[in-house]
Amino acid sequence: MKAEIKQKSILLFEEKGFSETSIQDIVEALGVTKGTFYYYFSSKEQLLMDIHLGYIDDLLNRQEKIQQKQISNREKLTQLIALLITDIAKHGPSGKVFFREMRHLGEENAFQVKGKREKFRKNLEKIIMDGIVQKEFRQGLDPDIIAFAILGVANWSYQWFNPSGGITADRLADIYSDLILNGIV
Amino acid sequence: MKAEIKQKSILLFEEKGFSETSIQDIVEALGVTKGTFYYYFSSKEQLLMDIHLGYIDDLLNRQEKIQQKQISNREKLTQLIALLITDIAKHGPSGKVFFREMRHLGEENAFQVKGKREKFRKNLEKIIMDGIVQKEFRQGLDPDIIAFAILGVANWSYQWFNPSGGITADRLADIYSDLILNGIV
Amino acid sequence: MKAEIKQKSILLFEEKGFSETSIQDIVEALGVTKGTFYYYFSSKEQLLMDIHLGYIDDLLNRQEKIQQKQISNREKLTQLIALLITDIAKHGPSGKVFFREMRHLGEENAFQVKGKREKFRKNLEKIIMDGIVQKEFRQGLDPDIIAFAILGVANWSYQWFNPSGGITADRLADIYSDLILNGIV
Amino acid sequence: MKAEIKQKSILLFEEKGFSETSIQDIVEALGVTKGTFYYYFSSKEQLLMDIHLGYIDDLLNRQEKIQQKQISNREKLTQLIALLITDIAKHGPSGKVFFREMRHLGEENAFQVKGKREKFRKNLEKIIMDGIVQKEFRQGLDPDIIAFAILGVANWSYQWFNPSGGITADRLADIYSDLILNGIV
DNA sequence: AATGAATGAGGCTTCATTCAT
DNA sequence: TATGAATGAAGCCTCATTCAT
Known part of the structure; x- marks a missing residue:
């Protein structure tokens, strides 16, 4: 999961930029919830x-x-x-x-x-x-x-x-x- | 004033980036109010x-x-x-x-x-x-x-x-x- | 001018509603400035x-x-x-x-x-x-x-x-x- | 919570009108925060x-x-x-x-x-x-x-x-x- | 390992209004 | 009679983050 989050984030950051990509965007793209994100990463x-x-x-x-x-x-x-x-x-x-x-x-x-x-x-x-x-x-x-x-x-x-x-x-x-x-x- | 806003914005954008610079930052740096900004520019x-x-x-x-x-x-x-x-x-x-x-x-x-x-x-x-x-x-x-x-x-x-x-x-x-x-x- | 402002306002209020019509909308529709409005009316x-x-x-x-x-x-x-x-x-x-x-x-x-x-x-x-x-x-x-x-x-x-x-x-x-x-x- | 927001909003909208009721008014009346509102409703x-x-x-x-x-x-x-x-x-x-x-x-x-x-x-x-x-x-x-x-x-x-x-x-x-x-x- | 509810700070923008000229 | 610059309060919304479960 951690790898998936990282990978999808890279794609989103490249496409829209870091500031313009919200945690919401990331987890939505993966079909999980924000809690999951913070389980693997302590911050953006x-x-x-x-x-x-x-x-x-x-x-x-x-x-x-x-x-x-x-x-x-x-x-x-x-x-x-x-x-x-x-x-x-x-x-x-x-x-x-x-x-x-x-x-x-x-x-x-x-x-x-x-x-x-x-x-x-x-x-x-x-x-x-x-x-x-x-x-x-x-x-x-x-x-x-x-x-x-x-x-x-x-x-x-x-x-x-x-x-x-x-x-x-x-x-x-x-x-x-x-x-x-x-x-x- | 318009020119001043533009000039100060350039400096701030360069220093902190566009997304990271708020309208508040800009007007505060100039000692004016947000209304003034929007009098001269219709948007960021x-x-x-x-x-x-x-x-x-x-x-x-x-x-x-x-x-x-x-x-x-x-x-x-x-x-x-x-x-x-x-x-x-x-x-x-x-x-x-x-x-x-x-x-x-x-x-x-x-x-x-x-x-x-x-x-x-x-x-x-x-x-x-x-x-x-x-x-x-x-x-x-x-x-x-x-x-x-x-x-x-x-x-x-x-x-x-x-x-x-x-x-x-x-x-x-x-x-x-x-x-x-x-x-x- | 006062009559014109009133008349145009009625049309705009009807079309978009009072709250949704700004003084700006009114004076723009008439080609005058906000100052003019407040010369004739003390408030909206x-x-x-x-x-x-x-x-x-x-x-x-x-x-x-x-x-x-x-x-x-x-x-x-x-x-x-x-x-x-x-x-x-x-x-x-x-x-x-x-x-x-x-x-x-x-x-x-x-x-x-x-x-x-x-x-x-x-x-x-x-x-x-x-x-x-x-x-x-x-x-x-x-x-x-x-x-x-x-x-x-x-x-x-x-x-x-x-x-x-x-x-x-x-x-x-x-x-x-x-x-x-x-x-x- | 969603139902509560809706119900309280109805009362406030009736009393003061939609435009005149701010999200702030709604959440304050319920003792929650704006974030909560937007957790349940995507917009006013x-x-x-x-x-x-x-x-x-x-x-x-x-x-x-x-x-x-x-x-x-x-x-x-x-x-x-x-x-x-x-x-x-x-x-x-x-x-x-x-x-x-x-x-x-x-x-x-x-x-x-x-x-x-x-x-x-x-x-x-x-x-x-x-x-x-x-x-x-x-x-x-x-x-x-x-x-x-x-x-x-x-x-x-x-x-x-x-x-x-x-x-x-x-x-x-x-x-x-x-x-x-x-x-x- | 993952969820979902909740927070609170801050962002952009709009707007009625004031005032010197 | 009219302008244009400036204000400041308020509005809607977004977002990273927290936490109990």
């Missing part, structure tokens, strides 16, 4: 936190696996971009909620999630830094700003990319890797 | 719409001016990126609200704003397309996806870029133009 | 009172004229019924407002209007009483209750009678006089 | 609808029972008048609300109630029609208009008749039946 925020952690922990895990591979930084970067993009197809709604609704976490929870987000970013930054040192990437780049740019490109996909549309996630990841690596000139 | 949504239109119309205007210049597409693109980034410093809060709170517009209003957003994107797409045709940019690029990428890079800045931080908006715009044009390899 | 209730008095005073006047005629009580009754019914065609909206919205008068005003209403009823009662005494009507009738019945028949017309429908006000008055006088057996 | 209008349906459905039921009896139309008419009048004593407030506050129903609900009201009227009309055909009543009568008259007489009672006053409901019903059947001449 805690549910949101659950969703956030589920998402970011999984992402960090998979990032780490890439990081540990014995491959070039260039290849790592490519796989990381693919990781972010192809995730949309698999955990799309989860991601949208993740990128949109962090504001609704209380101070403490927000702090925790923010930390993990930044860890992800720092990891990405490190790949770029390493790539520069090892001359895989150009000299003179600002690794932190490049990292932000990559995250921007990838995360923005959540706003428009439709996996069942005219282009696959894999192809999109390729295009983006190419863009980041080679530019458009 | 209408105020949001006002903010959105103010932002996107201004953006479209300035985009058009760039588009009409007698300069290369490469230069146009550079200026457009600068337009988006440097705007943060000037109309930062407005932009954040714009990128975050569209969901709270009703169907009709959302439709109108979406139209203008897409017009901006299409204009950007055209620059890329023209640049490809005129051999300023590489062949084989997907102009629409590249456009999304550029918007992602720029818009994501709203989430982290702090104009009073360690880097200026101009410098950031330069870095991003360089990245888009040349890649990191 | 006072406007309602104006309407009530205009209606009931006129009705009482015309009733009196009938009462003073040198005709049989039977004929007086017939003319009174006609007076009530045919009024719908002429002052329809006014009448509907009169019969519906008295509750919105304050204590003092309600008292005054109630007095005039009762005067009308008492006058009607007197005709019946006189008619009984003079053997134009049956013995043993309760004049007060008969008066209520006649008012019921006539006033209820305001709820359904459409002067531009299939039957004229004159014809309806005839039918009702016949019914009251002769019954249906 | 829905409560009103509940009241309307409770009244008209009951009335239609009892009308039907009379209609099916093996008695003369004259007797049916008499019993129907008695039904309407004596109802005041029993469900007085309910009736007053019914006859006064239909305007506050939304389009859809009003339509439904209007249909039932008209069914009641049509049934009454049929009795008169049948009575004419079977020569119990005079020829040449307009059954629909007579029906309106009867409803007017009866319904108007709600405005003045006080069951605990100088005359009983049974006696009033007798007087009205006599008036309708025999007239006053």
Whole structure:
């Protein structure tokens, strides 16, 4: 039941937003009552936190696996971009909620999630830094700003990319890797 | 007074979010009463719409001016990126609200704003397309996806870029133009 | 202007009800502003009172004229019924407002209007009483209750009678006089 | 609790009118909170609808029972008048609300109630029609208009008749039946 | 493990009214 | 004679949450 509540909530939060989705909406969609909700979750925020952690922990895990591979930084970067993009197809709604609704976490929870987000970013930054040192990437780049740019490109996909549309996630990841690596000139 | 309400609302919406900012919050911050608010705005949504239109119309205007210049597409693109980034410093809060709170517009209003957003994107797409045709940019690029990428890079800045931080908006715009044009390899 | 406000208000009150019609509705329908309204009327209730008095005073006047005629009580009754019914065609909206919205008068005003209403009823009662005494009507009738019945028949017309429908006000008055006088057996 | 809310609301609506009675008034009178009200009724209008349906459905039921009896139309008419009048004593407030506050129903609900009201009227009309055909009543009568008259007489009672006053409901019903059947001449 | 009744705070909005100009 | 800005009280409704069962 707990899993069902979480899953349905993700869908509703993605569709209507966190604030606009009431506990009533959630339990009605599942055919249970409010009491049930509060049996499994102590508050609406805690549910949101659950969703956030589920998402970011999984992402960090998979990032780490890439990081540990014995491959070039260039290849790592490519796989990381693919990781972010192809995730949309698999955990799309989860991601949208993740990128949109962090504001609704209380101070403490927000702090925790923010930390993990930044860890992800720092990891990405490190790949770029390493790539520069090892001359895989150009000299003179600002690794932190490049990292932000990559995250921007990838995360923005959540706003428009439709996996069942005219282009696959894999192809999109390729295009983006190419863009980041080679530019458009 | 109308302008004051709008301006203060933008700040509050940016800080706490649209749903989390009550009319009460707004009028209290201004030392007036709720009646005053409704004298100037027929609803909370209408105020949001006002903010959105103010932002996107201004953006479209300035985009058009760039588009009409007698300069290369490469230069146009550079200026457009600068337009988006440097705007943060000037109309930062407005932009954040714009990128975050569209969901709270009703169907009709959302439709109108979406139209203008897409017009901006299409204009950007055209620059890329023209640049490809005129051999300023590489062949084989997907102009629409590249456009999304550029918007992602720029818009994501709203989430982290702090104009009073360690880097200026101009410098950031330069870095991003360089990245888009040349890649990191 | 005062007359225009009153007239338009009657129409709006009839259509939507007193409580449901705002001062805003009234002045908007006239293309003026709220200030104008309060220049002519000290309150919404006072406007309602104006309407009530205009209606009931006129009705009482015309009733009196009938009462003073040198005709049989039977004929007086017939003319009174006609007076009530045919009024719908002429002052329809006014009448509907009169019969519906008295509750919105304050204590003092309600008292005054109630007095005039009762005067009308008492006058009607007197005709019946006189008619009984003079053997134009049956013995043993309760004049007060008969008066209520006649008012019921006539006033209820305001709820359904459409002067531009299939039957004229004159014809309806005839039918009702016949019914009251002769019954249906 | 739901029944209690409904019952108390009827009393308050009768006394002060629907628009003039706030949800606050209702729950305060019962010593509960607004939340409780909305737990049982989805809106103020829905409560009103509940009241309307409770009244008209009951009335239609009892009308039907009379209609099916093996008695003369004259007797049916008499019993129907008695039904309407004596109802005041029993469900007085309910009736007053019914006859006064239909305007506050939304389009859809009003339509439904209007249909039932008209069914009641049509049934009454049929009795008169049948009575004419079977020569119990005079020829040449307009059954629909007579029906309106009867409803007017009866319904108007709600405005003045006080069951605990100088005359009983049974006696009033007798007087009205006599008036309708025999007239006053 | 789940229900259903109840709460109370707060949200958006409407509105009659006032008043300086 | 009329305007327009501002008020403040009140209205309907939503919602996260609690708790006895």
